[in-house]
Amino acid sequence: MSGVAEAGLTTRLTDWMRTRSWAIAMTVAIVITCGGLVILETARQRIASEYEAALEARSATVQLSDLDRHLAQMSAHESRYLLTSSDSDARSYCASAIDIRRAVGSLDSYFRRAADSAELASFTQIAALIDERIGGGARAMQRAAPHPLDLSACGTVDAEGAVDASLVTSTLALLRDNEERRAQRALDASRADQRVSTFAAAGLSALNIVLFILLFRNLGIQIDSQARVQKQLITQQEELDQLVNERTRQLEALGWHLQAVSENEKTQLARELHDELGAILTASKMDVAWARRKLQDADPVIAEKLARALATLDQGIALKRRIIEDMRPTVLANFGLVTALRTLADEAAQRNGWLLDLQLPADEIQLDEQTEIALFRVAQESLTNAAKYARATQVTIVLTAGDGEVSLHIADNGIGILPADLKRTHTHGLMGMRQRVAARGGRFDIRRGDLRGTDIRVVLPVANVGTAQTQDAARTDTPAGHASFEDG
Template sequence: MSWMRRWSWAVAMVVAIVITVGGLIVLESGRERIAREYETALDAKTAAGELDALTARLTSIVASARGYLLTREPGEIDTYEQAFMQAHVLAAHIEAYYIRIGDTHASARLARVVAGLDARKREIDAIIALARTGPLETARSQARDSAALATGDTQREGINDLLMSEEQRAQSALDASRTDQRISTLCVGAVSALNIILFVLLFRNLGTQLGVQSREQERLLHTQSELDRLVRERTRQLEALARHLQNVGEEEKTKLARELHDELGAILTATKIDVASAQRRLSGSDTVAAEKLARAQGHLDQGIALKRRIVEDMRPTVLAHFGLVTALRTLAEEAAQRNGWRLSLDLPEDDIRLDEALAIALFRVAQEALNNAAKYAHASRLGVALCISESDGPLEAGQASIELDIDDDGIGIAPADLDRARTHGLLGMRQRVAARGGTLDIGPGSHNSGTHVSVRMPVTSSPP
């Protein structure tokens, strides 16, 4: 049934076209029949008029012949001859009409009328000739006894029969044309009614389909809205989880750094003191043992330095005691010294009081960016900038934001590497920034070379 609903409009259109074409064919054939019937009626009316004129000519023949016998006026003879010629012309026209329509019976009857008319002329001509040469009374007496000069004769009866036949033919054609007109009108009405019904059904079906589509679209929109809501909810949960994991990680690093500093640092320092004391006592008596103790003391110094570097990486004391600006300056200077970079710093002169989590996030992003530059950039110059400004981007309007920019003149980073989640610690950087509601942009440097890292985060605590 579903395919019928889908294709019902096409079926309805095909049926409507078939009905319309069929109706046009019926109407065209009806029009042709009506035209033929009107033509038949017109020809019959014309033939009836000619038969009526033939009757008038027959009357004129008799009247002019009688007029000559009474007055012997030559003009009556001319009228008689002219009327007879016109009667023959009319009879020829009527004969051609009967031959054209194929009415052999009427044609035979007309032939008998014409033959009688010729016989009558011969008889009248004889009487007129007698009136010209013989006694007039004799011609008049013969005319009174002649059937040729009678008014109710066989020719008139035959012409009247033909006239009535043509009038009936004309009336029958007109009646048939009226019937065909009524049939054509009924066909037009039926075709129009069927098309109206089909289009009503079609539009009703289309309305039903549109309603179904509208409900389906509303359902899809509702589903999409629900999915969007779920995605937003899951995103918020993931951001909260990432923030929690970062906080837990920082707390664990702080705890581990404290344990390393307090316990391992104390052990290493006490061991160094004991080794130094033993070295001094053995320096004069056992030079070999003293040298080994000296090497051990050097290893202890390296261990203490390694411990200090690990502790600083896990929980930078300079960030905790002196703030973000000093920590960034120290971090950049040490990295530049280790890697031989020319350093360009654009940092505030005074420290900025920030939320601890925000300061740690910015410091970790800077730390990761400098590590990446040291490992992969092959740079000779490094720039670090930090400032606070009013937000005009994706952050809330009027909200203060802190911006950290780090750029180098190295080989840059390939666009494909930016889409790889685990490349150069970018995933951790993005998660830290996203967890604080900020933005992270990584791209080419100022002169289309090197790498530029731009971090922007909302400030939760205004500077003093």
């Protein structure tokens, strides 16, 4: 069990690494870049510090050389004065002394800041010797002068004793050599740090390049994988759409078949009711009427009962007629759609007290039987809904035909259909109308009116089925054409 758990954990970790590899690589690249920038900045500061130390050491070397030169010039001025007693040589001696003291002060600041204790002690000793050398030379010129000299510009001249010039020169040379070595070491360290920085920058750049290559490669793989998955999804979606379309066509065909079967069954049932039940009811009515006439004088009580039986038979015949009309309107079969719509609308208007606005063609239009049935059933259901729910006072019916299609528009001024009712899937009346129209390849639209009420529009394609005379002859041959037999 532990092995299975470890394998599962490893699989999950691998999957997580695969899905998060781009984020990990980006994070590592950012960390490496930031670390590289810190390293490079530190190296830059070190290189700048070492280069500055080299420059200071070189400057100290130059100053030590200048100090040695000034000391030589000062000794030359002293020797010339002792030979010529020229006041200009005395003044030049003091000028050199001033330059020497200035150089010593600058070097003293440098050695106190940058040199170690041994170098600082050596420079302090040489500074004292130089000061003694200046004072000794000034005293020598004062003793040898034919008249008192103004040597205040030379500074303090109270120092006693002679100073070994070779000691001063050798010490200055030693200090100069040390500073040159210090400058060279600083330059070497600076170059080494530069090489290290270059190698580090190159290594970090190469590592980042490798990481970005891996990152983009992984992104490319993921993009390809997503493209394949998307292509598969598109293929599956197309297959599902094709399957849905096929199932939709099958359902439409089934719906059309069921409607055709239903209409055929209604026609068959209407024919049987008309032929069988109508004959029975008519025969019974005739027999009862004959018995009533025979017993009218002999037995008035029985005659009265028979009269009520005749009234009941009349009600049955009327009920049978209404049922037949609902199942298979005889007026539609005998006279066509225009007359059937006018009759249907007039009867509905009389029952509900509507103000009727009919805009129907003056003559019958040539339509196939199934199209006429579909339009009549839509009108029948629409008027039934208007009577049940709309509370309308006016109904408009418009029927037009042309350009290969027939259009039916039914509108009322009632309360109007609610948006929620348009989305209800269990509204069988609306579903039936939609199905009838869709089965004929037409368009069905129902919506609230612009001001109030409900608008229903149906558009069906028209197929020419022959002349109006041919249609009339076909209607005359239908079984429903014997509707008047029941009234005998």
